[in-house]
Structure formats: structure tokens, C-alpha cells
Amino acid sequence: MVVTWEALAEMTDQNTRRPEPVSVRPGGDLTSVSRSGLADQLAERLLDEIVAGVYPPDSRLPPEPVLAERAGVSRLTLREAIKDLRQRGVLRVQQGRGTFVNQPDTWAPFDSTVLNARALLESGYELAHELTELRRIVERGIAELAAVRRSDADLARMEAAVATMKEAWAAQDLDTFSSADVDFHDALLRAAGNTFALTLFHSVDGALRTVRRRTVEENAELAERAIELHTKIMSAVRRRARRAAGALMDEHLQETEDFTAQLAAASAARTGTEARGAGGR
Known part of the structure; x- marks a missing residue:
């Protein structure tokens, strides 16, 4: 705000x-x-x-x-x-x-207002990579719990998020696509029913939406893969296939983590080159 x-x-x-x-x-x-x-x-x-x-x-x-x-x-x-x-x-x-x-x-890492501000301020991708690492550590377990605990209402929220992602991607509405992407993961969190995990991720929700919007611009293939893997995760959750849901989430976030690591490394290299250039002047 x-x-x-x-x-x-x-x-x-x-x-x-x-x-x-x-x-x-x-x-x-x-x-x-x-x-x-x-x-x-x-x-x-x-x-x-x-x-x-x-x-x-x-x-x-x-x-x-x-x-x-x-x-x-x-x-x-x-x-x-x-x-x-x-x-x-x-x-x-x-x-x-x-x-x-x-x-x-x-800045304080789990103060939502400060973290959102940091996401808006940073020009590199270090924050995006760290957030993705955190998500991969936690969200595999979240997907497994969601497969066991989900309700029909939870599935409806996931379906709505995936449908919005598809429509937004077809229209190249990246803001809506990115928001719907995060909404899908939020639906899984709610289905998992763990209040501590929900609180943790809600503290980084705004920052996630910001960095997701930035990474979508950088890699169209990864965005399309997100739709594919979200659909597969949702199918596993619907079948209550706990291990499959966890493995698919791990695959999804591993791909994202690898990509954000590349972006962060490239950003750090550019910063280092610029600093050396400034020092030589």
C-alpha cells in the first residue's frame, strides 16, 4: 500500500x-x-x-x-x-x-511491507532466487499434505487459478498470469491446512508476485511449463496421490530455481563488471 x-x-x-x-x-x-x-x-x-x-x-x-x-x-x-x-x-x-x-x-526478511518494498527496489534476481529456494524446501511437503487433505472447494480454487493462467498467457497478460500462478500455490497452501506454513508464505506473498512477474518476462518456455506442471500437480492432488504431487512440485520448483540462479549469477556478474569499470575511471 x-x-x-x-x-x-x-x-x-x-x-x-x-x-x-x-x-x-x-x-x-x-x-x-x-x-x-x-x-x-x-x-x-x-x-x-x-x-x-x-x-x-x-x-x-x-x-x-x-x-x-x-x-x-x-x-x-x-x-x-x-x-x-x-x-x-x-x-x-x-x-x-x-x-x-x-x-x-x-532489511527484515519476513516483514511483509519491507519485503515487498525490497522486491520493488532490487534490480537483480538474488531475492527471486532465495524465495524460490525457500519455496522448494517447503512446498514439496505442502503439495503432499494438500493431496491428503484437500476438499472440493480447494480443487475448485486450483482449477480457477490454472484456467486464469491459461487465458492470461494466451492474451499475454503477464500481470494476471503471474498473480494466478501465485494464487495456485496459495490454494495448495490452504488445502494443506497448516497455519504456520500459510502464515510464512503470506508474509512473502507480495514479494512473490513481484518477482514472479519479472521472471515470466525472462523465460516464456518456463511460464508454459508452469501451466503444464500446475495441471499435473492438480491432477495428482485430485487423485490424492501424495508422492506424485510432491515429486511434481519438486520438479516444477527445481526448474524455477535453476532459472533464477542463472538470472542472479548474470545480474551479479553485470554488477561486478560495472563496479570494476567505475573503479577504472
């Missing part, structure tokens, strides 16, 4: 008599925020601006009085927002130097 300063301003406390400051735009889209704006929403807005490049990784935020004045909040509220982002690994405070933005790979 993108939070704008304008949306925060709409939450002005009716009991607040302090006049709101005039909007200013010295470097980012900073507008007034009423004092009643919650610190967590201010933190989310700062995170939005980090993703937008207003404050890139390793950059320093403006001084506290400046940020507080631009946002129209007390310094206490600002400090609470900064503390929130520090605890989530997004910011670090260096005594005597100021507050800096951390590299995305140090």
Missing part, C-alpha cells in the same frame, strides 16, 4: 489546533502531515520514498528537524517512525553523522 502525505493529512485530528505547515518539495514529494498521523504510517511513507529513489541505499536522510518540519509532525513522532524502520533493518543511525538507508538485503 502506497501512503501519500496527502492521505495522511486527511487523518487530521479534529482536536488539533496547531496549523499545518505549508507543503514543500525540496527533493521528495513531502507534504504536511497532521500530528495525529501515526508513526507507523509515517514510517511507511518514508519507506515508499526509499523505494521511489528519493533516499537510495546508503544515502543519508535529511536532519531530523528538517524531516519533522516537512512532514508537519513532532520530532517525537518522527523518532518513533525512524525507530520502527531501524528495527526492521531499513535504517541505521550513525552517532554524529545522521540516519542512513541500509542496503535492501539487510
